[in-house]
Amino acid sequence: MKFLKIDMATQTITTEDVPAEYAGLGGRGLTSIMINKEVPATCNPLGPENKLIIAPGYLSGTILVNSCRLSIGAKSPLTGGIKESNVGGTVAADIAHLGITAIIVEGKPSNSEAAYLLKIDADGNAALLDGSAYKGLRTYELVRQLKEAYGEKNSITCIGPAGEFLLTGASIQTTDADGRPCRAAGRGGLGAVMGSKGLKAVIVDRGGKATDALADADVFKASAKLYAKAVRDDDFTPALAELGSAVLVAPINAVGAFPTRNAREGQFEGVEKITGETMAEVIKKRGGKNAHMGCAQCIIRCSNEYVDEKGDYVTSSLEYETIWSMGGMLGNDDLDSIAKLDFLCDDIGLDTMGTGVAVAVAMDAGYKSFGDAQAAIDMVEEVAAGTEMGKLIGNGPGAVGKHFKHDRVPVMKNQSMAAYDPRAIQGMAVTYATTPMGGDHTAGWVVADNLEDFGGTLDRFSAEGQVENSRKSQLHMAAVDTVGICDFAQSGFGAGLDNVCKMVAAKLGKAFSEDDWAALGVRILKAEREFNRNAGFTNKDDRLPKMFYEEPLPPHNKVVVISDEEMDKTFDF
Amino acid sequence: MEIRVRLYGTLGAGLAAHDPIKGLRLHLPEGSDVGDVIERLEIPRKKVGIISVDGSLAKDDSPLQNGNFVRLYRPIFGG
Structure with a gap:
C-alpha cells in the first residue's frame, strides 16, 4: 500500500505509505478525492499544478474476476472540471501486484520538448528514462519498439501524437492481454495532461509479487467465487461474448435512441450493416476473433479482433460506442471504415467518441457530407499531421462547432454525448447533464431502467422518477469505479451487494456495509462537485445544449422534458 | 400468411433455420x-x-399480416 510520486520538474521519484485519509480507496474514489484535495481547481490543466493520478481499483490485483479497471484522474483540459476515465487491459492488475496503490505524476519539466518513460520493474523500483527517441511515435509503433527494448512482459500505458500535441481529445492508451495498445482511457483529454508532463509511456513489469495482503483471504475467496458464478450464470454474458458491446446497436436503434447524423435522427437506415450481429458474422467469416479476452482476469470476453478481407488485423476491440460515433453519427454504414477509424484513434491516441462527434459536427456544418467515410478518415489523419483542421478535430466537437460557428454541438461540459439520445431516453438526459464528468454514459447508465421491454419501470419520454433514478445509478457507479469492477461484470452484483462489500471488508480488515457502499458514492460525488464548483461551474453547467430541448428527434419526435429545477435536484446533498 | 423474423443477440442461437443476418421465414x-x-x-x-x-x-x-418483418431483441445491460 504505497504511493509512487513522480515529480516531473525535478525528475525525482519518491515512495510513501498511503496516508490514513485515503485508506480503503482505489480507482475513481482515490483519484477524485485526492484531486479535490491537492489540485487547485482553477489551475491550468496543462500546467505544473495539475496532477495525473493513475490508480488501480481497490479490488484490482486480487483473485476477483473482471476487476482490472485502471482509473486515471486529473483536472480535465476538455471540460475544465474534474475527470476520471477508466480503462481495462492488464495494467491495473500489474500495478496492484507491485503493491502500488497509485502513481501520482506531478509538476512539469522545464524543457517543454523533453520526453520521458516511467519504467517500473518487477520489484516495484521505478525510474524515469530518457524517452526522446520515441517522441512523435504512434502508439502501435511505440509499443513495438518499447517491447523490443524492454521485453514483452510489460504492460505499456502511453500517449500518441494527439497527447504530445496537447489536444483536448487525446486519450491515454494501454495494452490489452495480447500486448496491443488498443484500450483507451479515452475521455476528458487526459492524454494531453500526460503529454504536458512530458511523459510518453509508463512501462510496468507484469511479474509483480507484492500484492497487498488480504485481511481475511478465506472470506474474500468465498465471495469472489460467488461473484464469478453470478457473472457466468447471467443471461447477458454469452451475448457479450458473441457480439461484444455491439449487441446494443440493433435494439437501441430499434427504440429510436441511436443518434444519427449528428443527432438529427434517432434511427439509422443503414444500421443493419453495422449491427453487432453483422460485425460478428464478418469477423467469423474472415477468420478474426469474437469472444476475445482483452483484459486480465476477464471471464466475459466481450472483446474482438476485427480483420480485413485478407484476414489481417485491423483493430481490437470494435465497440458499440465507436460503431455509433464513427458509424451512425456520421451516416456511415461501412463497417470496414469504422474499424479503420477505431484503429486510427487508438494509434494516434484519440477518444473515439469525442473524435467521431467532432467529425459529425464538421459534417453537420457542411465541411464534408454525411456518409463520406474517406473524409472522416482524412480528418482523423490530419490530427496526426498537425494541421489546423487536425487540431480542431483533436480538440473535440466544441472546438469544431466554434470554428464553423455551428451551434448543433452535442456536448455536456464540452465533452461529447454518448450513443444514447437523451430525447428518446430521458433518464440519460439527467446523467449527461449532471455528472461532474461531462457527457458520459458510464457515469449512470439508466437505459434499461427507461425501457419497459427491458424490464424498466420508467416511462422513457417522461420526467417522472428520472432524477431519483439517475442519482441512484450515479452514486452506485462511483463506488463501482472505485473497486475497479468492469461495467459489464456488474452482473456479479446478482450475488448481492453485500457479497461485494464482504470483499472490500476482507481486504480492508474492518467492517464495510451496504451503507458504507452508499456513503462512498456520496463522498465521491461530493468531492467531484466541490472541485467543479471551485473551478467555476454552477448549476447552469448542468444543462444540455438547446438542440435537445428544441429539436424533436425522429421517429418519436420528442424533446428533453426534464426541467432545470428537476436537474438541480439530482444532487441535493 | 408468411412473415420474416429476425432474432438479435443470442436469441437465434441453436435455431438451425435462423440465418444470423437474413433471419427466417415463418x-x-x-x-x-x-x-x-x-x-x-x-x-x-x-x-x-x-x-x-x-x-x-x-x-x-x-x-400480424402477410409480409410483416418481425424483429425480436434480447434484453440489454451495460454501458
Whole structure:
C-alpha cells in the first residue's frame, strides 16, 4: 500500500505509505478525492499544478474476476472540471501486484520538448528514462519498439501524437492481454495532461509479487467465487461474448435512441450493416476473433479482433460506442471504415467518441457530407499531421462547432454525448447533464431502467422518477469505479451487494456495509462537485445544449422534458 | 400468411433455420400475433426484450399480416 510520486520538474521519484485519509480507496474514489484535495481547481490543466493520478481499483490485483479497471484522474483540459476515465487491459492488475496503490505524476519539466518513460520493474523500483527517441511515435509503433527494448512482459500505458500535441481529445492508451495498445482511457483529454508532463509511456513489469495482503483471504475467496458464478450464470454474458458491446446497436436503434447524423435522427437506415450481429458474422467469416479476452482476469470476453478481407488485423476491440460515433453519427454504414477509424484513434491516441462527434459536427456544418467515410478518415489523419483542421478535430466537437460557428454541438461540459439520445431516453438526459464528468454514459447508465421491454419501470419520454433514478445509478457507479469492477461484470452484483462489500471488508480488515457502499458514492460525488464548483461551474453547467430541448428527434419526435429545477435536484446533498 | 423474423443477440442461437443476418421465414395462420411467433419459435418469453414489426415497436398482442418483418431483441445491460 504505497504511493509512487513522480515529480516531473525535478525528475525525482519518491515512495510513501498511503496516508490514513485515503485508506480503503482505489480507482475513481482515490483519484477524485485526492484531486479535490491537492489540485487547485482553477489551475491550468496543462500546467505544473495539475496532477495525473493513475490508480488501480481497490479490488484490482486480487483473485476477483473482471476487476482490472485502471482509473486515471486529473483536472480535465476538455471540460475544465474534474475527470476520471477508466480503462481495462492488464495494467491495473500489474500495478496492484507491485503493491502500488497509485502513481501520482506531478509538476512539469522545464524543457517543454523533453520526453520521458516511467519504467517500473518487477520489484516495484521505478525510474524515469530518457524517452526522446520515441517522441512523435504512434502508439502501435511505440509499443513495438518499447517491447523490443524492454521485453514483452510489460504492460505499456502511453500517449500518441494527439497527447504530445496537447489536444483536448487525446486519450491515454494501454495494452490489452495480447500486448496491443488498443484500450483507451479515452475521455476528458487526459492524454494531453500526460503529454504536458512530458511523459510518453509508463512501462510496468507484469511479474509483480507484492500484492497487498488480504485481511481475511478465506472470506474474500468465498465471495469472489460467488461473484464469478453470478457473472457466468447471467443471461447477458454469452451475448457479450458473441457480439461484444455491439449487441446494443440493433435494439437501441430499434427504440429510436441511436443518434444519427449528428443527432438529427434517432434511427439509422443503414444500421443493419453495422449491427453487432453483422460485425460478428464478418469477423467469423474472415477468420478474426469474437469472444476475445482483452483484459486480465476477464471471464466475459466481450472483446474482438476485427480483420480485413485478407484476414489481417485491423483493430481490437470494435465497440458499440465507436460503431455509433464513427458509424451512425456520421451516416456511415461501412463497417470496414469504422474499424479503420477505431484503429486510427487508438494509434494516434484519440477518444473515439469525442473524435467521431467532432467529425459529425464538421459534417453537420457542411465541411464534408454525411456518409463520406474517406473524409472522416482524412480528418482523423490530419490530427496526426498537425494541421489546423487536425487540431480542431483533436480538440473535440466544441472546438469544431466554434470554428464553423455551428451551434448543433452535442456536448455536456464540452465533452461529447454518448450513443444514447437523451430525447428518446430521458433518464440519460439527467446523467449527461449532471455528472461532474461531462457527457458520459458510464457515469449512470439508466437505459434499461427507461425501457419497459427491458424490464424498466420508467416511462422513457417522461420526467417522472428520472432524477431519483439517475442519482441512484450515479452514486452506485462511483463506488463501482472505485473497486475497479468492469461495467459489464456488474452482473456479479446478482450475488448481492453485500457479497461485494464482504470483499472490500476482507481486504480492508474492518467492517464495510451496504451503507458504507452508499456513503462512498456520496463522498465521491461530493468531492467531484466541490472541485467543479471551485473551478467555476454552477448549476447552469448542468444543462444540455438547446438542440435537445428544441429539436424533436425522429421517429418519436420528442424533446428533453426534464426541467432545470428537476436537474438541480439530482444532487441535493 | 408468411412473415420474416429476425432474432438479435443470442436469441437465434441453436435455431438451425435462423440465418444470423437474413433471419427466417415463418408460415402462420391468419389472425396470428407477435406472441404466436415467440411461442412457435419456442423462445422463453423472458428472453425477449424489444419487439418491432416493420420497424415500429410492437407488443405480444400486436396483430400480424402477410409480409410483416418481425424483429425480436434480447434484453440489454451495460454501458
